[in-house]
Amino acid sequence: MDQFDLLVVGSGPAGRRGAIQAAKLGKKVLVIEQGKRVGGVSVHTGTIPSKTLRETALNLSGWRERGFYGRAYRVKQEISADDLRRRLLITLDHEVEVLEHQFARNRVQHIRGKASFVDPQTMQVVKDDGEVVTVSAASILLAVGTKPFRPDYMPFDSKTVLDSDELLDIEQLPRSMVVIGAGVIGIEYATIFSALDTQVTLIDPKSTMLDFIDKEIVEDFIYQLRDRNMKLLLGQKAEKVERQNGKVELTLDNGRRITTDMVLFAAGRMGATDTLNLAAAGLEADNRGRLSVNPETFATKVPHIFAAGDVVGFPSLASTSMEQGRIAARVAVGAIAKEPPKYFPYGIYAVPEISTCGLSEEEVKERHIPYECGIARFRETSRGHIMGLDTGLLKMIFSLKTRRLLGVHIVGEGATELVHIGQAVLNLKGTVEYFVENTFNYPTLAEAYKIAGLDAWNRMGDIKSEL
Numbered sequence: 284m285d286q287f288d289l290l291v292v293g294s295g296p297a298g299r300r301g302a303i304q305a306a307k308l309g310k311k312v313l314v315i316e317q318g319k320r321v322g323g324v325s326v327h328t329g330t331i332p333s334k335t336l337r338e339t340a341l342n343l344s345g346w347r348e349r350g351f352y353g354r355a356y357r358v359k360q361e362i363s364a365d366d367l368r369r370r371l372l373i374t375l376d377h378e379v380e381v382l383e384h385q386f387a388r389n390r391v392q393h394i395r396g397k398a399s400f401v402d403p404q405t406m407q408v409v410k411d412d413g414e415v416v417t418v419s420a421a422s423i424l425l426a427v428g429t430k431p432f433r434p435d436y437m438p439f440d441s442k443t444v445l446d447s448d449e450l451l452d453i454e455q456l457p458r459s460m461v462v463i464g465a466g467v468i469g470i471e472y473a474t475i476f477s478a479l480d481t482q483v484t485l486i487d488p489k490s491t492m493l494d495f496i497d498k499e500i501v502e503d504f505i506y507q508l509r510d511r512n513m514k515l516l517l518g519q520k521a522e523k524v525e526r527q528n529g530k531v532e533l534t535l536d537n538g539r540r541i542t543t544d545m546v547l548f549a550a551g552r553m554g555a556t557d558t559l560n561l562a563a564a565g566l567e568a569d570n571r572g573r574l575s576v577n578p579e580t581f582a583t584k585v586p587h588i589f590a591a592g593d594v595v596g597f598p599s600l601a602s603t604s605m606e607q608g609r610i611a612a613r614v615a616v617g618a619i620a621k622e623p624p625k626y627f628p629y630g631i632y633a634v635p636e637i638s639t640c641g642l643s644e645e646e647v648k649e650r651h652i653p654y655e656c657g658i659a660r661f662r663e664t665s666r667g668h669i670m671g672l673d674t675g676l677l678k679m680i681f682s683l684k685t686r687r688l689l690g691v692h693i694v695g696e697g698a699t700e701l702v703h704i705g706q707a708v709l710n711l712k713g714t715v716e717y718f719v720e721n722t723f724n725y726p727t728l729a730e731a732y733k734i735a736g737l738d739a740w741n742r743m744g745d746i747k748s749e750l
């Protein structure tokens with residue numbers, strides 16, 4: 284039986300960062316991955332495919348140019364599912380190649396197969412051909428991620444009723460689509476398909492959506508979706524979903540009936556822990572398959588077993604999973620690990636993008652912090668004129684007492700990149716003066732920071748009179 288310093292189950296963002304970190308510290312590391320290729324959900328069915336699909340959809344549809352040339356403008360008149368897939372395959376190949384090279388040059392070993400516990404220190408790996416290999420290690424990192432929630436009442440057939448993993452293999456673009464679940468996955472895909480001219484209806488039993496995002500930003504976003512004719516049925520539930528002659532018929536709880544070409548069911552994900560035989564390691568998962576860990580060290584209740592990434596729950600992002608995996612691996616091999624800064628960005632790659640970092644206006648109010656907001660619209664910036672943008676909003680919230688930036692919230696083109704300026708100022712404890720006193724490249728969308736900073740500063744008064 285082979286003995287390792289660290290066994291890592293799963294090669295997604297948490298697993299791969301953890302494995303490379305431990306290898307960099309001179310440890311003998313084995314990654315066990317059941318998928319055909321390394322990379323996890325992030326590379327094969329989640330982050331990278333959905334973002335590549337978005338990019339292809341925006342490029343081929345000419346979406347970014349419609350501000351100038353009108354809503355009827357198209358770069359390619361007939362966009363097929365193959366057009367979308369072609370770029371996806373190239374991108375995924377490149378991602379896997381980079382990852383395999385990283386493993387090779389850091390001497391991280393990897394084996395393909397399904398891992399499960401034999402005892403707290405030992406795992407067995409069942410390979411595709413049925414061969415069983417047993418491995419053990421001083422520490423184990425579970426980075427097994429999640430899989431789509433697929434309730435029995437949904438008539439999945441991977442063609443007309445699908446989950447988000449299956450959506451990448453569709454043979455043709457639907458003319459109409461119902462997305463069930465207005466979470467991040469549902470919203471991203473609903474808006475991408477809407478940009479491709481699919482008639483999209485988004486349904487969620489909750490009457491609000493994106494509750495963790497600043498309300499003003501969500502309202503602006505919803506306005507833009509409705510403006511382009513997307514149907515949002517919030518506070519409504521699909522009670523019956525039936526396949527009928529190649530179409531899908533939905534009956535909602537209010538009696539309304541909808542017939543559509545395709546249904547995407549995106550109502551959350553479950554931790555992929557059901558086949559790990561957790562009991563043999565003295566562990567158990569919650570009802571969503573998730574593991575609980577110490578939030579600072581990512582150790583489970585069994586001290587040498589760690590868990591990181593989506594399997595530990597919120598925030599379930601590739602970006603945060605990587606950091607969790609790195610911290611867990613450092614603690615696992617006895618190295619010092621520092622907690623990450625408090626505020627991390629959240630990026631929603633919908634059309635339009637949303638990105639946010641820090642406190643929302645609602646959270647600031649809840650904490651009774653006296654505050655002022657500064658707002659800039661992209662159409663006020665010269666770069667916005669050049670790009671033909673008539674939408675896009677950047678909002679910053681400042682403390683009236685300390686003048687520090689408390690939160691930055693953006694909806695519009697480039698939001699997921701722009702947010703990092705605000706994130707840096709926030710985590711370095713910067714004040715409104717940063718935006719007022721610093722020079723920004725011109726013409727850029729980043730100039731919106733200057734405009735929003737001045738907007739707040741004009742109402743906050745000069746620093747000398749305040750302090």
Ligand SMILES: Cc1cc2nc3c(=O)[nH]c(=O)nc-3n(C[C@H](O)[C@H](O)[C@H](O)COP(=O)(O)OP(=O)(O)OC[C@H]3O[C@@H](n4cnc5c(N)ncnc54)[C@H](O)[C@@H]3O)c2cc1C
Pocket residue numbers: 292293294295296297298315316317318322323324325326328329330331333334396397398399426427428429447468555558559591592593594599600601602603604630632
């Ligand atoms: C459609 C979609 C879009 C997303 N977009 C974004 C985004 O834009 N930005 C962002 O930050 N995040 C995004 N996410 C979330 C992101 O993909 C996840 O946060 C991230 O993949 C989690 O990484 P992880 O390492 O925890 O696990 P995963 O990436 O889920 O990988 C886990 C791996 O473990 C393997 N595994 C599981 N069980 C076993 C076993 N028993 N034996 C061996 N191997 C096993 C699986 O095969 C899988 O490869 C998106 C997710 C989805 C679904």
Ligand SMILES: NC(=O)c1ccc[n+]([C@@H]2O[C@H](COP(=O)([O-])OP(=O)(O)OC[C@H]3O[C@@H](n4cnc5c(N)ncnc54)[C@H](O)[C@@H]3O)[C@@H](O)[C@H]2O)c1
Pocket residue numbers: 463464465466467468469471486487488489549550551552598599600601629630631632
């Ligand atoms: N850009 C990004 O960072 C990004 C993109 C996609 C996914 N993700 C991550 O992936 C995770 C999963 O995303 P998600 O959107 O699937 O889940 P979610 O939990 O965020 O949203 C699920 C939605 O489905 C609804 N819902 C729940 N049960 C339902 C049911 N039975 N019928 C109908 N609707 C129901 C909920 O009200 C909710 O609005 C998230 O935690 C997210 O962080 C991140």
